[in-house]
Amino acid sequence: MIELTIDGAKVRAEEGMTVLEAARTQGIVIPTLCHFDGLSPYGVCRVCVVEVVKGKRSSLEASCTLPASEGLVIRTGSPRVQRARKVVMELLLSTSPKSKLLQDMAANMGVTKVRFQQKDRDCILCGLCVRYCEQQMQSGGLGFVGRGVSRRVGTAFDEMPEECRNCGGCEWVCPVCEQACRADDLIDGLCGGCLNAVPVESCPICTECSQSVGAEGHRTFR
Amino acid sequence: MATTGHAAHRIIEKHAGARDALIPILQDIQAEEGYLSQEALEAVSEGMSIPLIQVYGVATFFRAFSLEPRGRRVVCACTGTACHVRGASAVLDELERQLGVCAGQTTGDGEYSLETVNCLGACALGPVVVVDGINHGHMTRADVQHLLGGEPESAGADR
Ligand code: SF4
Ligand code: SF4
Ligand code: FES
Ligand code: FES
Numbered sequence: 001m002i003e004l005t006i007d008g009a010k011v012r013a014e015e016g017m018t019v020l021e022a023a024r025t026q027g028i029v030i031p032t033l034c035h036f037d038g039l040s041p042y043g044v045c046r047v048c049v050v051e052v053v054k055g056k057r058s059s060l061e062a063s064c065t066l067p068a069s070e071g072l073v074i075r076t077g078s079p080r081v082q083r084a085r086k087v088v089m090e091l092l093l094s095t096s097p098k099s100k101l102l103q104d105m106a107a108n109m110g111v112t113k114v115r116f117q118q119k120d121r122d123c124i125l126c127g128l129c130v131r132y133c134e135q136q137m138q139s140g141g142l143g144f145v146g147r148g149v150s151r152r153v154g155t156a157f158d159e160m161p162e163e164c165r166n167c168g169g170c171e172w173v174c175p176v177c178e179q180a181c182r183a184d185d186l187i188d189g190l191c192g193g194c195l196n197a198v199p200v201e202s203c204p205i206c207t208e209c210s211q212s213v214g215a216e217g218h219r220t221f222r
Numbered sequence: 223m224a225t226t227g228h229a230a231h232r233i234i235e236k237h238a239g240a241r242d243a244l245i246p247i248l249q250d251i252q253a254e255e256g257y258l259s260q261e262a263l264e265a266v267s268e269g270m271s272i273p274l275i276q277v278y279g280v281a282t283f284f285r286a287f288s289l290e291p292r293g294r295r296v297v298c299a300c301t302g303t304a305c306h307v308r309g310a311s312a313v314l315d316e317l318e319r320q321l322g323v324c325a326g327q328t329t330g331d332g333e334y335s336l337e338t339v340n341c342l343g344a345c346a347l348g349p350v351v352v353v354d355g356i357n358h359g360h361m362t363r364a365d366v367q368h369l370l371g372g373e374p375e376s377a378g379a380d381r
Contacts, residue, residue, distance in 0.1 A: 134273075140273040140275065140276070141273070141275060142275060143273070143275035143276055143278065143279045144279050145275075145278065145279055145282045146282045146283065147282070147283045147284075154275075155275060156263070156274040156275045156277070156278035157260055157278065161274070161275065163273065
């Protein structure tokens with residue numbers, strides 16, 4: 001057993017756990033996108049950043065890949081973390097503005113404007129589909145193609161892979177194609193609909209969306 | 223293309239099929255056949271028991287690999303930062319104009335392939351153009367003509 005401090009509370013974690021897992025055992029909410037229970041940690045979306053305090057200094061790390069270690073001091077909702085997450089959301093939204101999940105998360109975090117140039121690629125390269133296909137379906141027909149700005153998810157020679165078992169898991173797990181935001185126009189890169197949502201203490205229609213809800217509590221989206 | 227399969231299999235055997243030899247294997251196939259055909263990648267995937275998409279991912283990741291047949295001569299213009307600020311785009315424009323193809327294409331007669339790269343590590347010589355593996359530094363628009371014209375069988379050059 002390891003003992004670390006998360007948001008001021010002493011948390012006991014098992015050897016080999018990540019900070020994200022340790023936090024979740026205590027009900028501490030850290031938003032994630034590219035993390036999925038049952039798939040290997042990937043650490044690309046950076047939404048799960050937390051602050052690691054080392055004396056007077058601190059650094060930002062992705063909690064989903066950070067191993068919990070003895071004596072670690074973590075802050076999951078400090079102003080620095082919140083600022084960093086907002087920027088991450090802006091970056092993600094600038095590549096996939098139509099994702100309802102991303103819009104909801106951004107609204108929850110209080111993002112009011114996307115300052116980056118919009119290029120709708122309909123994919124945040126989170127790799128969930130690739131890992132789902134490989135690790136859960138033992139299929140491995142999907143992968144990343146190309147590099148740099150032309151990197152994308154695809155199949156070899158853009159052909160339907162022989163290995164595909166038609167499970168639909170790749171679509172199901174995708175945070176972007178899961179449900180499209182139905183707003184017609186985006187203002188400053190945001191749909192705005194969610195910003196008008198009503199904050200509630202406990203959510204009567206909980207769909208276990210906690211991944212997309214920040215520590216500040218729930219809002220309902222209509 | 224049965225021969226392609228053979229070449230791939232022979233090359234895999236040479237590398238003892240080790241998983242970390244994927245890149246050297248692809249390099250060898252490319253050196254032998256000039257490009258990586260779909261058959262070759264499929265043979266590699268099968269021979270090494272690696273999913274095809276992973277082989278394809280590696281082949282599309284590195285600029286050094288080509289999935290299409292290339293011309294007999296490969297002209298490669300650096301468009302990296304250092305070369306760019308020294309006028310690489312003008313040189314590339316001139317290459318495109320004289321060869322009559324866009325970057326990434328091969329001339330109709332299969333003579334020249336024009337490619338770009340994002341830095342050759344020879345920034346001090348920028349703008350750099352590599353023709354058949356030989357670096358030419360400090361290129362200007364005017365040099366392009368010499369570069370293409372000064373070589374035998376420059377039939378692809380449209381002057
Ligand atoms: S539908 Fe096919 S490609 Fe998608 S996860 Fe399932 S097996 Fe993989
Ligand atoms: S298609 Fe979806 S799941 Fe796959 S990498 Fe892109 S955003 Fe992630
Ligand atoms: S959830 Fe940690 S980086 Fe994506
Ligand atoms: S940028 Fe052209 S060689 Fe470095």
